Amino acid sequence: MPVGLSEPEVLLPIAGVRWGVAVAGIKYADRNDLALMEIAQGAATAAVYTRNAFCAAPVTLARQHGSATATRYLLVNSGNANAGTGAPGMKAALESCAAAADVAGCNIEEVLPFSTGVIGELLPAGKIRNALPRAYADLSADNWLKAARAVMTTDILAKGVSRQIEIAGKTVTITGITKGSGMIRPDMATMLAFVATDAEVEPVLLQRLLQQAVDGSFNSITVDGDTSTNDACVLVASAQAGIAFASETDAGYAELAVAVTEVLQWLAQAVVRDGEGATKFVTIDVQGGGDEAECRQVAYTVAHSPLVKTALFASDPNWGRILAAVGRAGIDSLDVDKIAIYLGQVRIVLDGGVDVLYTEAAGQAVMDEEEITIRIDLGRGSAQAQIWTTDLSYDYVKINAEYRS
Amino acid sequence: MPVGLSEPEVLLPIAGVRWGVAVAGIKYADRNDLALMEIAQGAATAAVYTRNAFCAAPVTLARQHGSATATRYLLVNSGNANAGTGAPGMKAALESCAAAADVAGCNIEEVLPFSTGVIGELLPAGKIRNALPRAYADLSADNWLKAARAVMTTDILAKGVSRQIEIAGKTVTITGITKGSGMIRPDMATMLAFVATDAEVEPVLLQRLLQQAVDGSFNSITVDGDTSTNDACVLVASAQAGIAFASETDAGYAELAVAVTEVLQWLAQAVVRDGEGATKFVTIDVQGGGDEAECRQVAYTVAHSPLVKTALFASDPNWGRILAAVGRAGIDSLDVDKIAIYLGQVRIVLDGGVDVLYTEAAGQAVMDEEEITIRIDLGRGSAQAQIWTTDLSYDYVKINAEYRS
Numbered sequence: 001m002p003v004g005l006s007e008p009e010v011l012l013p014i015a016g017v018r019w020g021v022a023v024a025g026i027k028y029a030d031r032n033d034l035a036l037m038e039i040a041q042g043a044a045t046a047a048v049y050t051r052n053a054f055c056a057a058p059v060t061l062a063r064q065h066g067s068a069t070a071t072r073y074l075l076v077n078s079g080n081a082n083a084g085t086g087a088p089g090m091k092a093a094l095e096s097c098a099a100a101a102d103v104a105g106c107n108i109e110e111v112l113p114f115s116t117g118v119i120g121e122l123l124p125a126g127k128i129r130n131a132l133p134r135a136y137a138d139l140s141a142d143n144w145l146k147a148a149r150a151v152m153t154t155d156i157l158a159k160g161v162s163r164q165i166e167i168a169g170k171t172v173t174i175t176g177i178t179k180g181s182g183m184i185r186p187d188m189a190t191m192l193a194f195v196a197t198d199a200e201v202e203p204v205l206l207q208r209l210l211q212q213a214v215d216g217s218f219n220s221i222t223v224d225g226d227t228s229t230n231d232a233c234v235l236v237a238s239a240q241a242g243i244a245f246a247s248e249t250d251a252g253y254a255e256l257a258v259a260v261t262e263v264l265q266w267l268a269q270a271v272v273r274d275g276e277g278a279t280k281f282v283t284i285d286v287q288g289g290g291d292e293a294e295c296r297q298v299a300y301t302v303a304h305s306p307l308v309k310t311a312l313f314a315s316d317p318n319w320g321r322i323l324a325a326v327g328r329a330g331i332d333s334l335d336v337d338k339i340a341i342y343l344g345q346v347r348i349v350l351d352g353g354v355d356v357l358y359t360e361a362a363g364q365a366v367m368d369e370e371e372i373t374i375r376i377d378l379g380r381g382s383a384q385a386q387i388w389t390t391d392l393s394y395d396y397v398k399i400n401a402e403y404r405s
Numbered sequence: 406m407p408v409g410l411s412e413p414e415v416l417l418p419i420a421g422v423r424w425g426v427a428v429a430g431i432k433y434a435d436r437n438d439l440a441l442m443e444i445a446q447g448a449a450t451a452a453v454y455t456r457n458a459f460c461a462a463p464v465t466l467a468r469q470h471g472s473a474t475a476t477r478y479l480l481v482n483s484g485n486a487n488a489g490t491g492a493p494g495m496k497a498a499l500e501s502c503a504a505a506a507d508v509a510g511c512n513i514e515e516v517l518p519f520s521t522g523v524i525g526e527l528l529p530a531g532k533i534r535n536a537l538p539r540a541y542a543d544l545s546a547d548n549w550l551k552a553a554r555a556v557m558t559t560d561i562l563a564k565g566v567s568r569q570i571e572i573a574g575k576t577v578t579i580t581g582i583t584k585g586s587g588m589i590r591p592d593m594a595t596m597l598a599f600v601a602t603d604a605e606v607e608p609v610l611l612q613r614l615l616q617q618a619v620d621g622s623f624n625s626i627t628v629d630g631d632t633s634t635n636d637a638c639v640l641v642a643s644a645q646a647g648i649a650f651a652s653e654t655d656a657g658y659a660e661l662a663v664a665v666t667e668v669l670q671w672l673a674q675a676v677v678r679d680g681e682g683a684t685k686f687v688t689i690d691v692q693g694g695g696d697e698a699e700c701r702q703v704a705y706t707v708a709h710s711p712l713v714k715t716a717l718f719a720s721d722p723n724w725g726r727i728l729a730a731v732g733r734a735g736i737d738s739l740d741v742d743k744i745a746i747y748l749g750q751v752r753i754v755l756d757g758g759v760d761v762l763y764t765e766a767a768g769q770a771v772m773d774e775e776e777i778t779i780r781i782d783l784g785r786g787s788a789q790a791q792i793w794t795t796d797l798s799y800d801y802v803k804i805n806a807e808y809r810s
Contacts, residue, residue, distance in 0.1 A: 053739040054732030054757070084728045086758020119725025120759055183712055183729065224711040226726070227733035306629040306711075306797070307588055307805055314806035320524025321631070323489045324588065327459030328632035334458040352459070353491020354525055392711070394802050400712055401719035 002157050003281040003370050003390075005273035011144035012162040012173050014196040016040035016238030019147040020138035024131035026124060027079030027117060032150035034128060036100065036135040037074040037194060043238040044200075045071040046207040047112070048214055050231035056083030057093040057123075058113035059230060065097070065109045068203030072110040074194065074234060075100045075128075078151050078179070082115040082123035083229035095125035103132045116179060116191050116230050117153050118403070148177035151192055154399055155181045159270040163259045167252035170243040172199045174259055178267040182276040182400060184223035185300075193218065193233040193267055199256055200239030202246040209257055210235040217264035220387045223275035224396070225304040235260070272388045277395030280312050281371045287384040288377040294331050295385035298376060301329035309392030312372065317363030319348040326376060338379030343367065407562050408686040408775050408795075410678040416549035417567040417578050419601040421445035421643030424552040425543035429536035431529060432484030432522060437555035439533060441505065441540040442479040442599060448643040449605075450476040451612040452517070453619055455636035461488030462498040462528075463518035464635060470502070470514045473608030477515040479599065479639060480505045480533075483556050483584070487520040487528035488634040500530035508537045521584060521597050521635050522558050523808070553582035556597055559804055560586045564675040568664045572657035575648040577604045579664055583672040587681040587805060589628035590705075598623065598638040598672055604661055605644035607651040614662055615640040622669035625792045628680035629801070630709040640665070677793045682801030685717050686776045692789040693782040699736050700790035703781060706734035714797030717777065722768030724753040731781060743784030748772065 017039060021032040039045060047066055049059050065071070075096060082089045097111040104111075115123060148158035160177035176195030184191070201209065214233055245253045273281050284303050289295035302308055305325040311318040322341055327334070341349035344366035348358050366372060422444060426437040444450060452471055454464050470476070480501060487494045502516040509516075520528060553563035565582035581600030606614065619638055650658045678686050689708050694700035707713055710730040716723040727746055732739070746754035749771035753763050771777060 052729060052732040053736070054728045054741050081725070084725050084754065084758055086756055089758060118723075119729060120723075183726075185733075226710050226712050226729060229725075229729050229732060304709075305631050306801070307631045310802050310805035313802065316806070316808075318523075318525075318808070320486075320489050320634075321588075323459050324457060324524060324631060324634050327457040327634060328590075331458070336459050349489065351491055353489055353494060392802060394799055396711070397715050397718065397797060397799050397802055400715035401721070403716075403721075403723070 002274040003278050005157055005270055007157050008145060008160045011160045011175050012164065013141035014173055014175050014238055015198045015240035016043055017196045017236060018139040018141050019143035020135040020140065021143060021146045021150040022131040022135035022138060024077065024127045026077055026127055032146065033078045034131045034135050035076040035147040035150040036139065038139050039072055039236055040238055043236055044068050044203040044206045045234060045236050046210040047232060047234045048210060050228055052227050052229045054084060054229050056081050056115060056230045057085055057089035058082055058115045059232060061090065061093045061097065062112040062114065062232065065112050068207065070110055071112055072106050073100055073104055074112050074114060076114040076151050076192065077128060078153050079117040080115055080121055080123050081117045081119045081230050084120040085122050088122055092123040092125040096123065096128045099129035099132050103136045114192055114232055116151065119229060144175055144177055151179040153179065153181065154276055155179050155274050157274050159267060159274060161263055161266045163263050165255055165259045167243055167255055170241055172197060172241050172243060172256060174263045176263045176267050178271055180271040181274050182223060183226040183228045184221065184271060184275065185225045185227045191228050191231060195234065195263060196236040196238060197260065198238050198241035200244035201237040205245060205247065206235060206237050209260060213261040213264040216261060217268035221268045221272050222300060222303050222387065222389050223272060269388055272390055275390035276399045277393040278390035279393050280391040282312060282389050282391065283373040283386060284389060285373055285375045285386045286378065287375065288379045288381060289383040290381040292383045292385050295383050296387065298326055298329045298331060298378065299385055299387045301325050302374065303387055303389040306392055312391035313393045315367040317343060317360065317367045319343065319363065322374060323349055335380065340377040340379065342375040344373055407679040408683055410562055410675055412562050413550060413565045416565045416580050417569065418546035419578055419580050419643055420603045420645035421448055422601045422641060423544040423546050424548035425540040425545065426548060426551045426555040427536040427540035427543060429482065429532045431482055431532055437551065438483045439536045439540050440481040440552040440555040441544065443544050444477055444641055445643055448641055449473050449608040449611045450639060450641050451615040452637060452639045453615060455633055457632050457634045459489060459634050461486050461520060461635045462490055462494035463487055463520045464637060466495065466498045466502065467517040467519065467637065470517050473612065475515055476517055477511050478505055478509055479517050479519060481519040481556050481597065482533060483558050484522040485520055485526055485528050486522050486524045486635050489525040490527050493527055497528040497530040501528065501533045504534035504537050508541045519597055519637055521556065524634060549580055549582055556584040558584065558586065559681055560584050560679055562679050564672060564679060566668055566671045568668050570660055570664045572648055572660055575646055577602060577646050577648060577661060579668045581668045581672050583676055585676040586679050587628060588631040588633045589626065589676060589680060590630045590632045600639065600668060601641040601643060602665065603643050603646035605649035606642040610650060610652065611640060611642050614665060618666040618669045621666060622673040626673045626677050627705060627708050627792065627794050628677060674793055677795055680795035681804045682798040683795035684798050685796040687717060687794050687796065688778040688791060689794060690778060690780045690791045691783065692780065693784045693786060694788040695786040697788045697790050700788050701792070703731055703734045703736060703783065704790055704792045706730050707779065708792055708794035711797055717796035718798045720772040722748060722765060722772045724748065724768065727779060728754055740785065745782040745784065747780040749778055
């Protein structure tokens with residue numbers, strides 16, 4: 001079950017953004033699996049996509065269509081990733097966008113497609129075309145939670161969050177939803193995330209804001225180390241709150257940037273909390289590095305170690321596995337005698353070996369918690385990095401052994 | 406259960422090498438957990454060790470003691486890795502070597518220590534000292550299988566093999582044993598492997614032979630991507646077969662090198678076949694690469710993907726996961742339209758998408774086998790690399806969640 005996560009009770013509407021959902025019957029029976037986001041004219045849209053070389057047809061097409069100012073609709077389906085589908089997959093993505101453009105009365109270039117689900121099966125564009133009129137008729141500012149549910153695959157809970165801040169006497173609202181549970185080591189963004197604010201943000205600035213917010217959120221999580229073919233994160237600024245930002249030095253922009261980053265970080269952590277089979281939410285905090293890159297390298301090596309992950313699942317303070325993972329992380333000239341490793345506040349490793357003050361009982365108390373921080377001090381600099389991950393449980397194997405059956 | 410592996414029926418003795426075993430009671434009750442190899446004077450010894458920065462005390466000490474011509478005893482224990490144990494661990498390793506030197510009447514520098522088992526617990530040197538006289542009294546040329554059993558930890562089967570070849574009218578014998586099942590992504594060697602031949606090989610040449618043989622064997626396997634703190638592989642040339650090699654151009658040397666490599670490859674593959682929770686033996690064969698390094702990078706990315714591994718466990722031809730792993734392997738300027746992927750002889754991916762001739766039934770037939778080859782043609786050069794790995798099963802999680810309990 002998800003770790004410290006529940007479904008949002010309320011997701012605040014964003015003026016200028018509406019969602020509609022429908023049952024297209026792509027893979028799941030009797031549940032919404034199609035979501036259409038409408039973006040009012042005058043909004044700006046930024047997006048980041050997977051760096052997986054085998055990116056899916058919708059990602060290729062969304063990159064082509066993507067325009068900072070002319071994007072009017074996001075068309076999202078679950079149950080089929082339309083990845084590894086070659087030329088027929090691109091044709092299906094185009095047909096889906098064309099169908100949305102027909103229903104909405106816009107140009108096909110104004111529609112960005114997003115797909116998530118099983119890889120390697122052709123997207124049934126006909127089913128999407130049939131369902132689109134119902135999704136369009138359903139468009140409403142209050143449908144964020146319905147959209148969050150429609151885009152789920154192996155997710156257990158719908159994931160979304162809202163923030164409101166006051167800037168110069170104006171109320172600015174940010175709402176975001178995300179989906180993702182497995183194949184999670186985002187390299188640009190997670191599977192799918194859609195975030196909107198009613199502030200007005202100049203397009204180039206909006207793209208930079210998204211990129212910076214993604215680095216400390218979706219690009220800092222991992223469930224299983226597998227970067228998806230379909231990762232995408234979209235940030236819309238609908239320009240309806242009566243406040244505009246054109247530069248990073250504008251009054252109030254810093255507050256907006258912090259709030260947007262918090263929303264993305266909350267969403268990214270929610271993906272980990274709902275990670276496939278997760279029973280633990282684990283923060284890996286690497287400090288004292290020569291640069292941020294080596295801190296991240298150590299953090300991901302520990303986070304991806306099947307032995308560390310199974311020890312976390314077992315609530316076993318088997319810190320030797322953490323130490324072994326740090327040692328194999330490939331850091332040049334690593335002096336193990338300077339490394340300290342902590343479980344929560346408990347120091348376990350000092351001077352290359354177990355801390356003489358460490359007791360198994362103290363380590364066990366930390367590991368018994370659902371939320372665990374592993375802190376590694378490399379003792380060779382002042383850089384740091386933090387990532388979030390899960391354990392590796394029977395249920396991860398079960399979910400992924402049975403995914404297509 | 407191990408995949409296509411059974412215990413050796415016979416391991417041929419090597420003149421000049423004797424093994425003795427004993428019950429030291431380090432972790433396991435009522436089973437041999439101490440093994441002592443005696444190497445006759447006149448032999449040469451080569452060794453390679455883990456590159457894990459947190460290498461264990463015995464590895465550090467064996468590197469210090471290691472001499473190509475003066476090594477007389479290998480002292481091996483299971484049940485405790487003596488890793489992450491700092492200065493007390495080094496003291497325990499020294500005490501163990503001193504005890505062996507006392508019993509055998511040699512210098513402490515002539516003894517190399519090897520430990521395998523749980524990380525982070527202090528090696529009980531007193532128990533080893535107590536058991537050493539019994540191991541010494543047990544020394545015999547016929548004890549290879551007993552030694553293979555004594556060094557096991559989570560291994561299900563003892564692993565060993567012998568080869569005999571005729572060179573210039575002389576019979577040359579090679580026998581090797583290995584242990585290892587989890588924390589297996591050797592970076593020099595696997596957990597522990599001990600190989601001996603009765604040929605005479607000049608020490609520098611012997612070290613080169615070992616290094617070359619290791620690259621295509623122990624350095625080409627992975628179970629879980631976790632490089633151990635204790636990896637070590639030792640090759641002894643006892644110089645008792647009446648044939649000597651001083652250079653790679655010597656007549657018959659090529660045959661010897663092939664036979665030694667075959668022994669190491671058999672042992673390395675045996676570690677994978679007996680990998681923790683393994684139900685499949687998987688060969689990943691990457692071809693058409695720009696260089697060997699990128700072929701290995703792709704192969705290991707696929708081999709370490711939890712999603713590929715769980716699909717293998719489920720016998721699910723979910724090739725989309727293979728494609729996604731290739732796509733995230735970090736290869737510069739990868740042109741996915743040139744990539745072909747095969748399951749066994751069945752081509753599944755061509756031109757960036759599923760091969761139009763591919764059928765699920767054909768893929769399923771390959772995945773139903775216990776031994777599976779995944780072949781990836783990158784279509785950008787002539788380099789290739791081959792590695793061997795396992796699937797990821799419930800039992801892997803179970804074994805590693807319960808290891809210390």
